[in-house]
Amino acid sequence: MKLPHDPGRASYILLVSLAIVFLVSLLPLGRLSGGVLRDFSLIDDILSEQHRAAGTDIIEDEAPVDSALTAMQRELEAEEKAASADAYTLTIRDDEYVDSVLPADTASVEVQEKSPAPTVMPQPIDPRRDGYVAIEDYTPGGTGISRLRDAFSQSRERCVRVAFVGDSYIEGDIFTQDVRSQLQDIYGGAGVGYVNMYSEFPGFRRSVRQSGSGWNVRVAGRKGFMRRYAWLSEQYSVVKAGEAASASYSGVKKVAHALAWSRSTIAFWAPAGGTVRLRANGGAWDTHTMDASEGVRTLSVDSASVRSFEVSVPAGSDVTALGVWLDSYCGVAVDCMSSRGFSGVTLRDISPEVCRALTDAGLGYDFIVLEFGINAMSAGQTDYTSYGKLMAKVVEHIRNCYPNAVIMLMGIGDRGQKQGAEVRSMPSAVHMVDAQRQVARATGILFWDTREAMGGDGAIVSWAGASPPRANKDYIHLNHHGGAVLATEFVKSLKNALNP
Numbered sequence: 001m002k003l004p005h006d007p008g009r010a011s012y013i014l015l016v017s018l019a020i021v022f023l024v025s026l027l028p029l030g031r032l033s034g035g036v037l038r039d040f041s042l043i044d045d046i047l048s049e050q051h052r053a054a055g056t057d058i059i060e061d062e063a064p065v066d067s068a069l070t071a072m073q074r075e076l077e078a079e080e081k082a083a084s085a086d087a088y089t090l091t092i093r094d095d096e097y098v099d100s101v102l103p104a105d106t107a108s109v110e111v112q113e114k115s116p117a118p119t120v121m122p123q124p125i126d127p128r129r130d131g132y133v134a135i136e137d138y139t140p141g142g143t144g145i146s147r148l149r150d151a152f153s154q155s156r157e158r159c160v161r162v163a164f165v166g167d168s169y170i171e172g173d174i175f176t177q178d179v180r181s182q183l184q185d186i187y188g189g190a191g192v193g194y195v196n197m198y199s200e201f202p203g204f205r206r207s208v209r210q211s212g213s214g215w216n217v218r219v220a221g222r223k224g225f226m227r228r229y230a231w232l233s234e235q236y237s238v239v240k241a242g243e244a245a246s247a248s249y250s251g252v253k254k255v256a257h258a259l260a261w262s263r264s265t266i267a268f269w270a271p272a273g274g275t276v277r278l279r280a281n282g283g284a285w286d287t288h289t290m291d292a293s294e295g296v297r298t299l300s301v302d303s304a305s306v307r308s309f310e311v312s313v314p315a316g317s318d319v320t321a322l323g324v325w326l327d328s329y330c331g332v333a334v335d336c337m338s339s340r341g342f343s344g345v346t347l348r349d350i351s352p353e354v355c356r357a358l359t360d361a362g363l364g365y366d367f368i369v370l371e372f373g374i375n376a377m378s379a380g381q382t383d384y385t386s387y388g389k390l391m392a393k394v395v396e397h398i399r400n401c402y403p404n405a406v407i408m409l410m411g412i413g414d415r416g417q418k419q420g421a422e423v424r425s426m427p428s429a430v431h432m433v434d435a436q437r438q439v440a441r442a443t444g445i446l447f448w449d450t451r452e453a454m455g456g457d458g459a460i461v462s463w464a465g466a467s468p469p470r471a472n473k474d475y476i477h478l479n480h481h482g483g484a485v486l487a488t489e490f491v492k493s494l495k496n497a498l499n500p
Contacts, residue, residue, distance in 0.1 A: 069343040133323040134459040135497045136447040146212025151366040163335045166371030171338040172204040178333035178487030181256035189331020191261025196323045197237035205257045212243030230350040233337040245313040265300040267322040274317030280306045296357040344372030345390045355401035365405045373412040384435035395443040408446035414460040453489040
């Protein structure tokens with residue numbers, strides 16, 4: 001029997017099919033497939049075809065600009081318009097800069113009425129060496145490297161702490177897990193350092209097995225986040241009302257020095273009091289019941305070889321937790337703190353009190369590496385002066401929070417854009433690297449040119465097309481293999497700096 005033709009049914013099937021394709025286009029296929037599949041946008045592909053038909057190029061921008069950066073840039077513009085001609089400016093030139101001095105006792109960044117006399121900036125350093133990219137030391141007197149050398153020389157007596165703070169470029173411990181393993185090969189130490197209390201996608205990070213329940217995660221810039229709890233990771237976790245919360249962490253064999261560690265620490269607040277239970281290796285629970293207190297608390301479990309660590313908080317306990325640290329008494333600990341979509345500018349709002357309390361508890365840092373910039377870029381942009389000014393404030397604020405730490409700014413990695421049928425390095429990438437180098441010069445910190453270490457112009461295309469691939473097909477993010485390659489370059493640069 002021949003079925004009657006139903007144009008309405010055919011239209012319905014077509015609409016449903018288009019809807020499915022559109023929904024699939026919203027998935028982060030590159031991240032989920034480890035770079036095997038490329039992210040795509042149905043609308044952008046249609047527009048691309050229209051532009052190609054018209055003989056023009058379309059530039060894809062797959063990393064949206066951080067909304068917090070946009071808001072702060074508007075604030076900065078308003079401040080500068082309101083200021084008099086001789087009020088605060090940070091003018092970055094090849095021969096001098098003018099920089100306001102932040103008050104040492106404030107967590108906010110205020111515009112100063114007067115700026116100091118122009119000070120000569122150090123000249124740019126050519127990072128290219130035979131076989132590696134040099135770390136550029138713009139610290140006063142060039143003491144940054146010597147301070148790092150002194151810190152690492154103490155690794156036999158204490159835990160030397162390193163923090164990598166960045167965006168999705170290092171999400172999942174990509175790059176940092178291999179920096180950690182290589183530094184622990186040299187200086188000793190074990191464990192993966194800082195891990196947050198709860199992750200919605202715990203399997204993405206390969207260096208630790210993590211699970212948990214009963215937590216609400218608060219992230220900077222989102223609903224419920226309170227600045228008084230803000231520190232470098234820009235997130236914390238709160239026990240859900242009326243529920244118990246738990247978190248567990250286990251070592252892994254596939255990553256060097258990540259199977260076992262000797263000290264497990266949790267940092268938290270219990271302003272109304274509460275109970276926290278800890279145990280290692282599935283043994284007996286240690287129960288800690290605390291009175292009300294506003295300060296940061298830390299609890300640790302020490303053992304010669306810890307392969308699993310668990311935290312349990314019963315219902316009714318008022319606990320806000322920063323996370324846990326899985327490391328050792330000595331050697332090197334490397335913490336990875338990534339915030340997807342961030343440009344770094346919100347770090348100017350972290351609490352000095354929290355950072356100093358953690359330092360007093362033995363969780364401070366000798367070396368802080370800032371990895372940002374991808375989420376401050378837009379195709380065709382060549383002037384990143386305002387971003388540089390905001391990041392200069394961030395550097396000064398972190399210096400205030402961690403006065404004993406050596407600070408480094410990592411330049412962005414190479415980033416691609418699609419022009420017609422080809423993918424090339426985004427022309428604005430070199431301008432962002434220049435702006436970041438200028439921030440390092442103006443604030444007197446270290447700088448490492450990630451893009452140059454990857455190979456410079458065109459590197460991201462080569463990395464994404466390598467066999468096996470080193471980068472995802474979004475032509476922005478590295479995969480785990482690429483992260484390991486870049487980590488080797490970073491450690492090579494560090495070793496050459498520490499052992500000239």
